[in-house]
């Protein structure tokens with residue numbers, strides 16, 4: 009730890025660059041789905057008593073394993089709500105993990121509490137997205153930066169002031185602004201104050217949660233450049249959370265991609281951007297807006313809604329939106345047959361077509377030929393539900409609209425197809441985890457996708 013005579017300290021750390029600083033294994037954080045008065049009470053009218061107790065869980069982070077090396081920046085990317093912040097906060101023990109280990113310099117943070125945990129907190133810091141709300145407007149910049157040092161009993165008043173001023177300079181601000189209030193600064197400058205504050209206790213590891221997302225693009229690059237300079241100077245390690253791939257590309261050494269509480273791909277940056285191996289990562293990369301708006305069509309490859317983290321899909325969580333779901337083996341479908349069946353299943357599930365005759369459906373979705381064998385029989389049965397000419401109104405229960413196809417019919421067809429095909433795919437039955445050889449760089453490439461089985 010640094011002394012007042014050496015106010016900044018050059019992070020004389022016990023670990024060499026590139027050694028494992030943090031290792032997270034099977035880390036899980038579930039939240040109770042509802043914290044209201046009746047949380048956990050389920051109404052079950054068919055039973056006596058008609059209530060049961062049991063709390064639905066939001067599986068925000070589920071079985072995540074990651075390694076972060078001393079001196080590197082691991083970028084963590086994924087759509088909003090996929091669990092990035094929850095993972096960052098659980099690693100810092102701002103949230104208690106539901107399960108798993110968080111090994112920091114060999115010590116399991118998940119096991120620490122009280123004073124031991126408080127002391128560790130000086131080694132791990134966090135900066136947040138919104139510099140406006142994370143800086144107390146009543147405090148002066150100097151006090152803001154000194155607060156963590158005071159909390160950890162570091163230095164005397166003079167030492168803290170000297171260190172705060174030096175840090176102001178290090179983050180690209182004028183030390184003479186020590187007595188100003190945060191409102192006098194721009195968004196980018198406020199994020200620099202936050203950085204100085206986080207670095208004041210000489211941490212080894214900083215979790216940066218969307219630190220530049222609220223800033224203009226030109227300011228983003230400047231703040232990231234400063235963060236990189238500070239990283240090199242102090243031997244810092246960053247977990248850098250962002251939803252914006254261009255930010256991730258700027259700052260990361262390695263990248264982890266998250267989807268619905270799972271890490272689905274991890275690779276060195278160049279490998280991830282040039283040789284992505286998970287269909288979700290590919291879809292994310294393809295949906296980066298193209299600079300020329302006339303070149304449309306490069307967007308929007310991710311279809312469907314993200315499922316609820318309260319009831320996530322079995323196996324691969326991305327399978328319900330995945331364009332590459334694997335055919336169930338039992339039917340021995342050709343690629344073409346599976347392609348047709350999947351397209352039909354998806355169209356029925358989303359009700360994207362007007363009901364038509366069975367022959368028209370066969371032509372429209374199967375080029376006239378249903379798959380051979382058992383798969384064909386199932387498809388034919390499903391067609392029976394949504395075709396206009398296969399069942400009488402009485403058979404349907406008589407509440408169909410003009411074309412005779414009822415909501416129940418759509419649901420039966422959907423259920424039959426999903427149960428017979430989607431749920432029998434390896435993608436639904438087993439959680440994928442594969443280590444691949446990388447084409448770029450020397451690190452292994454992790455991809456949670458059964459296409460690599």
Ligand SMILES: Nc1ncnc2c1ncn2[C@@H]1O[C@H](COP(=O)(O)OP(=O)(O)OP(=O)(O)O)[C@@H](O)[C@H]1O
Nearest residue numbers: 039040066068087088089090091092093094095317
């Ligand atoms: N305290 C909480 N109680 C219940 N559910 C929560 C809580 N915090 C987060 N969640 C849920 O956990 C899931 C993951 O949220 P999280 O904020 O970690 O995602 P994120 O990827 O960081 O998204 P964003 O970028 O929008 O912040 C979401 O479904 C969210 O609604």
